[in-house]
Amino acid sequence: MDVQPDKQNIDKLFSNTTYYIDFYQRQYKWTDEPVKRLLDDVFYKFNEEYKKHKDSSIELDQIISKYSWYYLNTYVTNHVEGKIYIVDGQQRLTTLTLILIKLKHLAKDLNSQLEGWISNKIVGLSGYKTDFWMNHELHKNSMKGLFDGDELDKIDTSSGLTAQNMVANFSVVSSRLHNELKDLHRFESFVFYFMHRLVLINLNVEQTDVPMVFEVINDRGVKLKPYEILKGKLLGQITKEELDNLNLNDLWESQVTKINAFKEDEIDQFFIYYLKAKFADTIGEGRRYDKDYHRVIFSENKLKLDHNPKEVKDFLQNNFEYYTNLYSKVLKYYKDDSLNNGYAHVYYNGLTEMDMQFLLILSSCILNDPQEDDKIKKIAFEVDRLFSLLQLQRSYGSNAFAVAIYKLSAAIREKDIHEIRPEFDKTLLELLSDARGVPANSPLSYGFFKETGIELDKRFKRYFFARIEKFIADNTKLQVKHSLYDLVQNTGHVNGFHIEHILADNEENLKLFDEDEEKFKSERNRLGGLLLLKGKDNISSNNETYKNKLKSYANTLYWNETLREDSYKSKLDFTDMINKYSLNFRHLDTFGQAELEERHRLLYDMVKYIWE
Incomplete structure (x- = not known):
């Protein structure tokens, strides 16, 4: 891997380079906590130096050379077809841009001659057009609103989470800088310090190395989720031209957003269920996918996605799209309490926290399954029946039940709907027999039901x-x-x-x-x-x-x-x-x-x- 380190200050960082946000990068997700931590670090060092040199009589820009430098961390880029993409570090660089925007407003308020310099660190000429150096293409309206000094509650944030967080974090930045930089001398001292003494290291990597780099480097203060790393490792195998032509990044984002709308980072749970449904025949095999499933996908390579752009494209356009839609559909009924939609048992299982219905539904459905609706209804009913009849006959044990579910998943994997009830009945009779110590010949027996009551949850x-x-x-x-x-x-x-x-x-x-x-x-x-x-x-x-x-x-x-x-x-x-x-x-x-x-x-x- 060819890595090219380059030491830069803010003045050099934002001078003549437009940074595009790579498809690997999540949205701008920093909350006020990492923003405040960054501001604390910067001002702690600045305040120490300012006390030593604020009364010096020599020129301000010369005084700043006496200030100690402060290391702000590393950011990673790669060059593709004449553009520079941020592979890692957009959280930090976006926050630095918010600080610069506030410094621009303060410069105007304090009649500082540094306003033009600061402004050029935020926007500049890129070819024939003026653009933000941090080029959040989808959120330019929000950035322009901040740059122009619009009232925060009137800035358009409809473009999504990045815009919402930029506006929210600008409020944090604005309050802190307003309180810290009240007079002209202190303000201009900070501007020179900020521009010249804050140091970042740029690592430029080749396109083929990006997925690996993205996996091992996390933005400051916000750990990457497995699905975010998986996105990089999958889409990183495909050329940007194909990504655009096939709309693969949009496909990924739309499906992830659809599932995460039910619960934050629910998409990780989808991948865990999906992998278990298709590849785990036992509970032991299933545990492999519980944590770093994104690593197991490539180490096992059962999906054939490792260094295989053709299979990646096929997976995204077929299995990924179909099964995320299926999962989203089941989640909808899981949350729906109307009970008149034909999917009541999906909801019933939610009441008893029988979430293994997700595993079994994903397991039974083939790609673009014509029996999809019937399978959802059938499996949801059978899961409820299995769980309830075991409970009502004092035969439920959580460990034995979990083991049986994985065997059941393997037995009904991509099978016709008519094969589902016999497998559930078989599982029910086996669990009843094992729990009661006598052969069970019927799914429901009054002899097993007779004493039921006190031991039930x-x-x-x-x-x-x-x-x-x-x-x-x-x-x-x-x-x-x-x-x-x-x-x-x-x-x-x-x-x-x-x-x-x-x-x-x-x-x-x-x-x-x-x-x-x-x-x-x-x-x-x-x-x-x-x-x-x-x-x-x-x-x-x-x-x-x-x-x-x-x-x-x-x-x-x-x-x-x-x-x-x-x-x-x-x-x-x-x-x-x-x-x-x-x-x-x-x-x-x-x-x-x-x-x-x-x-x-x-x-x-x-x-x-x-x-x-």
């Missing part, structure tokens, strides 16, 4: 009763009274939902179980003895008798209200549901062992229909 219990509520509402042509999100996720003291024991822990109820305290505590925690109640209702009914509890269940949730006699009067839709599914709904004036068992079996019967 609180969130899953809320989720279970939320699904029961949804089942009743859907089959009686009613709207759920509260969103599933509130039922599952909202646990606040006042408005949150909490598990309610129908049988309060008191002597009266203990007698119903023949004073057998162990049996009583075990039975009252079964699902048949539980409800969901809102915070205040839950507190108020905490230790009441069953007769009084029935009163507090009025106007709460449908499942709670089915204990009450008035829930069955003139409710034709409710009667139709009972008949359609042969469900043993009836009001209960008393509640003991038999009634608890009856309610538990009723839940079991609904489980069969909810999760087939």
Whole structure:
């Protein structure tokens, strides 16, 4: 690699070179913290030197030669077709430009003769046109607004994050310099110091070396994300002419922006799921992609992207575009709680944090899959069914489940939709058998369900009763009274939902179980003895008798209200549901062992229909 170091001060750096922002470079992402740190460093050194020399009688530009120089770090460039591109350092150089813009405004305010010099360090002639030396081509309106001294809140930042951060950071720079440089002598001393004594090292590298350099050098204070490094290593293999003609940089940015709109840096999670979906058959193989997946892509070279521009172009225009669109689509339904879009189970899995649906959907879909929509719906349902039936039969173990998911991913990888349910059923029976220590012949068994309750995670219990509520509402042509999100996720003291024991822990109820305290505590925690109640209702009914509890269940949730006699009067839709599914709904004036068992079996019967 041919690296050409060149020591420069600010005066030389911004004199006759237009710097273009390479496609490797992310947007201007510095926040106020690294900007303040840079200003602190510069002023700390300047203030020390100014104290020593401020009273000197010789010419100011000669005094500055006595100031110690200060090293500002390195920036990396490469020359392509007559243009100089910033490979690394645009965060720092952009911030230096913001400082220069503020110095220009101060020079005018203080009637300094240095205004023209400073201005020439910001903009200059590049061929026939006047341009900013730091050439943020997409954000020139914002830079011009700053240069012209427009009010910050009126500057156009619609071009994106770079413009927004430039304006925000200019406010930080402006405030600091205004406070530090109040008189002409101090101001002009700082300008000479800033121009002549701040030193950077320019490293110019050949085009073929850029991806490697970009990977190992990070901008000051902001560590590169894996996808940012991956972008450089992929696009760095393609000529700039092809990048422009094929719009590959725009393709990359649009897909990344689409996914990151859901969550910052979510694109990294996409790549992790994608690589696992296509190449990991076991959980051990999957762990390889959890951290530096961008390195593994090239070390394994399963995608054939190492020193292979043809495959890189094909990957970006096909697999990358299709699977990021697919991932974005699933994310949309994952966040959507309307539940009427046909993709309800994608959302349900979000409520239980069953994010492995992303892995399995990416695994099953082929490029431009004609079964895409059906596979999304099918796999989301099967993931929810697998997780829920394991939980409800006391057979869920997080480690065993994770191991099984990777095997399942390999089994359904790019398979037809009709092969998906048999693989899920196979996995379910294997996990049930292993957990219970006896062969499981059916996806759902009352023997496995009978004691379920106390060991369940609180969130899953809320989720279970939320699904029961949804089942009743859907089959009686009613709207759920509260969103599933509130039922599952909202646990606040006042408005949150909490598990309610129908049988309060008191002597009266203990007698119903023949004073057998162990049996009583075990039975009252079964699902048949539980409800969901809102915070205040839950507190108020905490230790009441069953007769009084029935009163507090009025106007709460449908499942709670089915204990009450008035829930069955003139409710034709409710009667139709009972008949359609042969469900043993009836009001209960008393509640003991038999009634608890009856309610538990009723839940079991609904489980069969909810999760087939």
